[in-house]
Amino acid sequence: MLHLRYFVAVAEELNFSAAARRLHMATSPLSQRIRDLERELGQQLFDRDTRSVTLTPVGSALLPIARDVLDEFSSIPWRLREATREQRDTVLIGIPPGLHPELRSRVGTLTERVQEQFELQRWPGSTQALVAGVREGRIGLALARLPFSDPALEQASVMSERMGAAVPADMFAGRDSVALADLADLPYVAPPKEVRVAYFDVLERALAEGGVRHRLCLTDTGYNGVSEVISSGLAFCISILAPENPIHGYQLENVTVLPFTDFHPRLETALVWRRDRADSDLKDLVAAAREIFDGPMIID
Incomplete structure (x- = not known):
């Protein structure tokens, strides 16, 4: 093996x-x-x-x-559980950082919908860890950030969130938008690798093509560290624009998120499950989830 x-x-x-x-x-x-x-x-x-x-x-x-x-x-572990399971299964649903409140609400709706058959428990993690958990059978369903690809898995897009530039507020006072050219002299800082999703690699290439070539690399920190350097006027990053997203809870006082005028990044979230389990032990759960998360929802 x-x-x-x-x-x-x-x-x-x-x-x-x-x-x-x-x-x-x-x-x-x-x-x-x-x-x-x-x-x-x-x-x-x-x-x-x-x-x-x-x-x-x-x-x-x-x-x-x-x-x-x-x-x-x-599939051996969950097939063994299926062979010896009790009437009500405990199933994990993966939850990534910064999940939009509407998606979190729909997780609650799903939990109630299937409660007679499944005990649905939330499991936090990065997209990479959640997708691996679904593939290995430890996690039944997950909400994960695109892009990712795995031939054993199926996915359905559930939300598309507009992203903007998180910049030092004092440097962009009075502005209600920003262009890439306005950021050319300000270093771009990506989330640290431990919490970064694959889409940020796509963003980095697009920023470089748009003339933003300075980089600031952080290690051994999280979103708090990114917010710290932006608040200090040292860099900018790409963040979700909608203020109701919990990622805004990491922002410090001198940080604001402005929409782009000439750049259109969007963070896509998908519901993911293992293809063969949708036809066996998780058939009813996947069917209910696809109905409840029918989308994608467009958040601007």
């Missing part, structure tokens, strides 16, 4: 270093495990040179098989 996990990681990343980071291991032992697997199968799975890694035809054929095997293996 471990060798198959290693193979899938390399096949999806097509880069041994990136796959090693994803697996939290060093590159050298990962390369050795792949060679071990190739030796055991008697087939070459990757073509490697100094510049690229590509799947061989055998590797391409193995990839869907390996994913299926790993999915079946990951």
Whole structure:
């Protein structure tokens, strides 16, 4: 199983270093495990040179098989629970940071709707952790920030929130909007990696193309640290515009969020569940969730 996990990681990343980071291991032992697997199968799975890694035809054929095997293996815990379950199941629903109050309200509606069949409990986490939990069967459903992709999972968009520039209020006093050119000399600070969603990588590229190239990197902090440097006049960031979003609770006194005039970032949230569970033990829960979270809601 471990060798198959290693193979899938390399096949999806097509880069041994990136796959090693994803697996939290060093590159050298990962390369050795792949060679071990190739030796055991008697087939070459990757073509490697100094510049690229590509799947061989055998590797391409193995990839869907390996994913299926790993999915079946990951499903063992919840299949055992299904085989021995009591009448009312406890199911976790993943909740990301800064969830809009309307989505939180709909989680409450779902909890009430399915209470005779399921005990729905909220589980906090980053999008990466929540998606992994759904894939592995520990979490039944999750609300997660797009983009993410996993062939074992299904998703339905439930909310799109307009984003603006969180800037030092004193530097933009009297302004009700901002253009990218106004921010060219102010460093951009992204949320630290521990709490950052994949969409911020897309934003960074778009900002660079728009002329915002200065960066300020923070580590060992969270949204509070980002707000601190903005309040001090050292940087700006991209944040959700709607004031009712709880992310605004992290803002300090000298921070304001202004809409863009020439840039249109939006944070997308999706409901995600495991494809095979929607046809088995979570069929009724997923059906109820899709009805309650029918969307997407557009928040401007």
